[in-house]
Amino acid sequence: MLDHRYRSQRAPINLSEAIIPGLCAGCGARHIGLCDALSDEDLHFLASVSRPLTVQKGQTFVVEGDAARSFFNINHGVAKLYKDMPDGRRQITGFVSAGDFVGLAADSCYAFSAEAIQEVRMCRFDRTELRNVFGRFPAIEQRLFDFASHELVVAQEQMLLLGRKTAVERLASFLDGWHHRVSHAEDSNSGRSLPMTRADLADYLGLTIETVSRALSSLRKLGIISVAADHGVSVLQSTRLAEIAQAAGSSSAKIQPMA
Amino acid sequence: MLDHRYRSQRAPINLSEAIIPGLCAGCGARHIGLCDALSDEDLHFLASVSRPLTVQKGQTFVVEGDAARSFFNINHGVAKLYKDMPDGRRQITGFVSAGDFVGLAADSCYAFSAEAIQEVRMCRFDRTELRNVFGRFPAIEQRLFDFASHELVVAQEQMLLLGRKTAVERLASFLDGWHHRVSHAEDSNSGRSLPMTRADLADYLGLTIETVSRALSSLRKLGIISVAADHGVSVLQSTRLAEIAQAAGSSSAKIQPMA
């Protein structure tokens, strides 16, 4: 239902549950919206239209402009989606991780490229079979619809960020969002707090790496985050971070050190 | 099908056709994805879950944060969707017109506000009935899905614009897109070429009104557009406009006057 909170649907996903042997080896069906037991026939059908796929860090698995034949559901790891301009300018439009779908926002050709920033495991579906999959498993269609709706909300939020927020506000918004994302994910991430580089951050936030670095320093000097020796970022004061992200605090709050 | 070109589905919409008396008076069902004849029962059902609605220019009909009870399909006119920040900064996330859906990108609360910039006629659906509507008319669900997919593509394009393009490139991108939009629409627009103000343009493109004005002047001086006395804009050289929008021309092309 559209009325569902997206988070509440996303939270219960547990990749270790409901693994169905033979279907996308090592990847369950629960995360694509199938929670009930499936018949042998269903399993056979699913296996015929989907394949497991693992891509290594740095590998591009979707190229903007290519014919959109596949459709992916991420099982593990993080990938970046981006668009490039002829002169090299790049905009990362999002980071996808476990449970997310990739390839929805496509015409007959992909409108974006996708590259793994960690090893990524996923299911690849044949797009020409998508209608058939929907017909057999309405739960998948519903899940996809909810995912798309949520993506639109996120995209609008990102437009506000890119169009109207300052560098520090952009960073704070991102860190706040990522913080929630990983804290909700059961598949809690490995050691490093942020899997993406400063360059990725810059391309996501519409900034340069230098400005990202400076904005991180600002937040660090305010005592809101800490930056580890390996450049990993930890949130120390999530409330103040959120206030800066939404420009919600009193105007003077922005320049108060430590408290 | 996802494989369909969105445009090709959109083009054949003709609001003067297939008007079904009793269903959203003055508004057909074709534009929400129903092309075949409907039974009396279908009509009765549709009438029970939808109502016609007309809002005047300047009127806000969706408020960010309000409970998302309704879902709209635009029949005529143009509205802007936007998000505001507490301090008054605003980002317009899109303009919607005939055939477009509003209210999809919503959780239990609307994530955006919507205001008519012309008189807007639309169908309002009850969101709690949406599943029922989908169940009875899969064509509507499919159409909505395709619309959402297309919106995601557009949103990603807009992120690239906001994050990485210059003021003139942003203007060119917008004018190019709008140009295509109105030329494809059968419901070809009234006299003025752009229904929105410079302030709307600025809030859509992440700029100020002064910068929008200067960018328009630049394009005018290049002979690519003309600006009428009533501030209406006409495209004179759509190819060069598109080149600037995509930063695709040779770098020198940007500074060539008239040709």
Added chain:
DNA sequence: CTTCGAAGTTGATATGAATCAATGCGAACA
């Protein structure tokens, strides 16, 4: 252990767009 290169930080300067300010212009209205 040394070298090398990728990634990140910080400083100095340049620049595109924002801000501040003045003016023009047409539509609504007295």
Added chain:
DNA sequence: TGTTCGCATTGATTCATATCAACTTCGAAG
């Protein structure tokens, strides 16, 4: 017919971020 006001344009100046540049750190390869 003039007044007023919203909208738009243009110019002068400021400012946030980009650009250019130097340096550090860390890990991998030799």
